[in-house]
Amino acid sequence: MDVSQSLAEHKTEMIIVKNTVEAAEHAARLGWLFSAAIAAIEHDKQEDKGQLPGKQEATVTE
Structure with a gap:
């Protein structure tokens, strides 16, 4: 039996899905996620891709 x-x-x-935004939209249609959260997910995606200012590189501290 496969996972699906x-x-x-x-x-x-x-x-x-192609990306987290599509996954979020699907989850919202099923009632698993508030639709209002999709805008924040889209914003984070754009930041991660460097399309918006604010991306911070991770740093390792000891």
Whole structure:
């Protein structure tokens, strides 16, 4: 049994999405995420891609 079949038994579907925004939109349609959160996810995605100012590189501290 593959993962998608196992999830289907629990009334959960597995979908293939291009990015986290698509995943969030899908989750919102199912009521698993507030639709208002999608804008913040889109903003974070743009920051991560360097399309908006504010991206900070991770630093390692000891």
